Amino acid sequence: QVQIIESGGGLVQAGGSLRLSCAASGRTDDLIYYVMGWFRQSPGKDREFVGRIGWDSGLRYLSESVKGRFSVSRDKATKTLYLQMNNLKPEDSGVYYCAAGRSPAGRGTTSQEYGSWGRGTQVTVSS
Numbered sequence: 001q002v003q004i005i006e007s008g009g010g011l012v013q014a015g016g017s018l019r020l021s022c023a024a025s026g027r028t029d030d031l032i033y034y035v036m037g038w039f040r041q042s043p044g045k046d047r048e049f050v051g052r053i054g055w056d057s058g059l060r061y062l063s064e065s066v067k068g069r070f071s072v073s074r075d076k077a078t079k080t081l082y083l084q085m086n087n088l089k090p091e092d093s094g095v096y097y098c099a100a101g102r103s104p105a106g107r108g109t110t111s112q113e114y115g116s117w118g119r120g121t122q123v124t125v126s127s
Contacts, residue, residue, distance in 0.1 A: 004024050051072040061107060091125075
């Protein structure tokens with residue numbers, strides 16, 4: 001099992017940037033089989049897919065709502081996943097979750113494809 005912990009959230013003005021990190025621990029040798037994802041959830045809304053990356057392949061996919069502003073990357077040496085968020089908007093506010101899914105059946109864009117979740121980190125974008 002892979003455990004993951006997010007960090008890096010905070011308060012930022014619209015147009016600003018933040019970088020979230022997600023540190024993996026546990027059976028990290030198994031990460032080659034995993035897809036790592038980012039989701040977010042704001043009050044009263046369902047958890048929303050933000051982006052994903054294949055740990056071994058590096059294949060990335062971002063939701064349309066963040067494409068061109070956000071990017072997903074990983075550092076294999078430090079077992080860390082990143083979400084770089086630029087040109088933030090107030091509607092980007094929410095709790096951001098890192099997730100790990102072993103060999104998901106689909107594209108890794110739904111929460112059901114992930115078995116390990118971090119506790120979340122709050123991102124607040126002021127207008």
